[in-house]
Amino acid sequence: MVLNCRDVWKEISNYIDGEVDAALREDLEAHFAQCRHCTAVLDGTHNVIVLMADERAFSVPVGFSERLTERLRQEIERRP
Amino acid sequence: MAGSESQDGVTKEIIDREKEQQADATDATCLAESALVERICKGERELFYELVRPYQRSVYLVAYSVLQNEADAEDIAQEAMLKALKHIDSFRGESKFATWLISIAVNAARMRVRKGHSTLFEPLEEDREDEKGEYVPKNFSDWREIPSDALEREEVRAILSKALASLSKQYREVIMLRDVQQFSIAETAQALGIREGAVKTRLLRARLRMRDLIGPEFSNWSPSRNWFKKGKRPWS
Numbered sequence: 001m002v003l004n005c006r007d008v009w010k011e012i013s014n015y016i017d018g019e020v021d022a023a024l025r026e027d028l029e030a031h032f033a034q035c036r037h038c039t040a041v042l043d044g045t046h047n048v049i050v051l052m053a054d055e056r057a058f059s060v061p062v063g064f065s066e067r068l069t070e071r072l073r074q075e076i077e078r079r080p
Numbered sequence: 081m082a083g084s085e086s087q088d089g090v091t092k093e094i095i096d097r098e099k100e101q102q103a104d105a106t107d108a109t110c111l112a113e114s115a116l117v118e119r120i121c122k123g124e125r126e127l128f129y130e131l132v133r134p135y136q137r138s139v140y141l142v143a144y145s146v147l148q149n150e151a152d153a154e155d156i157a158q159e160a161m162l163k164a165l166k167h168i169d170s171f172r173g174e175s176k177f178a179t180w181l182i183s184i185a186v187n188a189a190r191m192r193v194r195k196g197h198s199t200l201f202e203p204l205e206e207d208r209e210d211e212k213g214e215y216v217p218k219n220f221s222d223w224r225e226i227p228s229d230a231l232e233r234e235e236v237r238a239i240l241s242k243a244l245a246s247l248s249k250q251y252r253e254v255i256m257l258r259d260v261q262q263f264s265i266a267e268t269a270q271a272l273g274i275r276e277g278a279v280k281t282r283l284l285r286a287r288l289r290m291r292d293l294i295g296p297e298f299s300n301w302s303p304s305r306n307w308f309k310k311g312k313r314p315w316s
Binding site for chain 1: 128154215
C-alpha cells in the first residue's frame with residue numbers, strides 16, 4: 001500500500017520500536033526511500049531516543065542517594 | 081538476493097538470541113528479587129537497601145517527570161521507598177519489582193499534584209495538530225549526526241531538560257519510563273495504570289515533540305565542533 005506522509009508520521013514511533021507488522025514495515029521503508037522529510041523525522045526521532053537513553057542525560061541531585069539511604073536506615077532501625 | 085535473504089536470516093537469529101539472553105537475565109533478576117522480598121518479609125529488613133539500590137535513580141526521575149521540581153521529586157522518591165518497605169508483603173510477584181515500585185512513586189507524585197502541594201505549572205504546548213488532531217512534525221534541515229559525546233556538556237543536558245519540561249505531564253511520564261528508564265511498552269502501561277495503546281499514542285506525540293524541540297538546536301550547531309561525529313544513521 002502506498003502511504004502518504006501523515007500515515008507515516010503516525011507509525012514512526014511504532015516502527016522504531018519494532019511494533020509494526022512486516023507488510024507495514026515494507027510500506028514505510030518504501031516511503032522513507034523516496035521522502036526526505038519523513039526520513040529526517042525518522043532520524044531525528046531516533047536521535048531523541050538515543051539521547052534520552054543515555055545515563056548522562058538526566059541525573060539525581062548531589063547527595064540524593066546518601067539522604068535516601070539515611071532515611072531508610074532510620075525507618076529500618078525504628079521498626080525491627 | 082539469496083545472499084541477502086541468508087544475511088537477513090542470520091541477523092534475525094542473532095536478534096532472537098539476544099532477546100532470549102535478555103529474557104533469561106530478566107528472569108534471573110526477578111527470581112533474585114523474589115528471594116530478597118521473601119527474606120525481608122521474614123524479618124531481614126536491612127536487605128531492603130540491596131533490593132531498591134538499582135532503582136533509586138528510576139524512582140527519582142519518574143517523580144521528577146511528574147513534579148518538575150527537584151525538592152518535591154526527592155521527597156516523593158523517599159516517600160515511595162518508605163511506602164514500598166511498609167507494604168513489601170503486598171508485593172505478590174505478579175509484575176516485576178521495578179514496575180511495582182515505580183507505580184508507587186507515580187501514584188505518590190500524582191497525589192502530590194492533586195493535593196496542590198506541588199508548585200507545578202503545566203506548560204502550554206505549541207499547537208501543531210492537523211484537523212484530525214494528529215501531530216504534524218516540523219520540517220527542518222536533517223539532523224543525522226548523533227552527538228555521541230555531546231551529553232558531556234551541561235548545555236546539552238539543559239536543552240534536554242528544558243524540552244522535557246515543555247511537554248505535558250502525560251507525555252513526560254511515558255517518555256521518562258519508556259525511553260529514559262527503558263521500560264517495555266507493557267511495563268510502562270502497568271506502571272502508569274493506562275492501556276498499552278495509550279502508551280503508544282502518547283509516546284509518539286512525546287517523541288515527535290522532543291525531536292521538534294531538540295533537533296533545531298543540534299542542526300544549528302557547527303559540525304566542525306569535535307563533539308559532532310560524522311556518520312550515517314545512528315542505528316544502521
